[in-house]
Each structure stands twice: as C-alpha cells, then as structure tokens.
Amino acid sequence: MTSRLQDVLALMQPLILERVPETTFEVLTQLAQHANNAAPRVAFVRTRDRVTPADKSARPRRLALIRSTVAAFVWGVDDEQTEELEHAIVFALHHTAPTSLRAITGEWEAPEVANFGQAVTLFFEVDIPVEDRAVNVRTGLSATPKTPAGATGDGELTPGEPS
Numbered sequence: 274m275t276s277r278l279q280d281v282l283a284l285m286q287p288l289i290l291e292r293v294p295e296t297t298f299e300v301l302t303q304l305a306q307h308a309n310n311a312a313p314r315v316a317f318v319r320t321r322d323r324v325t326p327a328d329k330s331a332r333p334r335r336l337a338l339i340r341s342t343v344a345a346f347v348w349g350v351d352d353e354q355t356e357e358l359e360h361a362i363v364f365a366l367h368h369t370a371p372t373s374l375r376a377i378t379g380e381w382e383a384p385e386v387a388n389f390g391q392a393v394t395l396f397f398e399v400d401i402p403v404e405d406r407a408v409n410v411r412t413g414l415s416a417t418p419k420t421p422a423g424a425t426g427d428g429e430l431t432p433g434e435p436s
Contacts, residue, residue: 277401278341281373282317285365289315292361293354312348312390313358320344320396327402334405340375345395355391362395373400 279300286298299316321342327335345362349355359379366374375398382392 278399281370281399284369288365288368289361293358296358312350313354314348315358316346318344335402336405337403339401339403340398341401342396342398347393347395348390350390352391355393359393359395366397370399
C-alpha cells in the first residue's frame with residue numbers, strides 16, 4: 274500500500290480503539306492471509322485501484338488521483354460488538370479522510386462463516402492524490418549568470434532590444 278493510505282488507516286486506529294479498546298488491526302495484501310479468530314479484529318485489504326485525472330488547480334499540483342477500494346473485514350465476539358466496530362470504522366473514516374472518502378457499503382457474513390463471533394465486511398474508497406514534484410532545473414547551474422565584460426543594460430530583455 275502507498276504511504277498515503279497507510280497514513281489514513283493509522284489515523285483511524287486510535288479513533289476505533291476509543292470505542293472498542295481491545296481491537297487488533299492488520300493491513301493485508303490479500304484476503305487469504307487472514308485467520309478468522311481473536312475477535313474483536315479488523316483486517317484492511319486493498320482490493321482495487323483506479324487512476325483518474327486530478328483537478329489541476331489544486332495546490333500542491335496533482336497529476337492524478339488513485340481511488341483505492343479497501344475492504345475492512347471486521348470480527349466481533351457478537352452482533353453488538355461487531356456493530357460497534359462497524360460504527361467506529363465509519364466514524365474514523367469520516368474524521369480522517371472526510372474529503373477523500375467515497376461510498377461505504379457493508380455485507381454481514383452468515384454466522385457459519387465467522388467461526389469465532391460475528392463478521393461484517395465494509396467496503397470504502399479513499400482518494401489518494403499523486404502530487405507533482407517540481408523538478409529543480411537549476412540543479413548544477415550557477416545562481417549568478419556570467420556577464421561579458423563591457424555589457425550594459427538593466428538585465429531585462431524587452432521586445433525590440435538587441436540581445
């Protein structure tokens with residue numbers, strides 16, 4: 274994951290822990306890595322990226338936006354704790370990425386799927402800006418131009434003036 278998405282997820286964790294203090298967190302690269310145990314637990318998995326053009330008037334200048342779809346696999350010991358975790362995640366998302374957050378949907382798992390409690394999967398999208406890094410064209414060049422001996426003028430070239 275890019276550091277920007279990791280930053281958003283890291284900012285969310287304390288807000289979630291305020292509501293469900295014993296929660297553990299994982300950031301995975303694929304769903305198959307998770308083990309369905311140790312509730313309450315949240316595992317974040319980036320499932321898809323979509324690159325879209327950015328607003329060129331934004332400062333700092335953005336080249337594009339990466340819209341990352343993330344699945345948050347949420348396990349609680351029962352329905353009540355799972356729902357509290359679900360609410361904590363939505364709260365944390367709105368307080369850490371309010372302008373870049375997109376649709377949130379959730380799918381509750383059948384009880385037989387969650388061996389250790391109840392599970393819900395939340396899907397959300399976060400826009401991650403790809404910022405332009407200005408290239409310093411002066412690197413390696415002298416900061417003071419060399420002027421030939423005997424040159425006159427104000428240092429500015431105006432139309433019609435000989436060079």
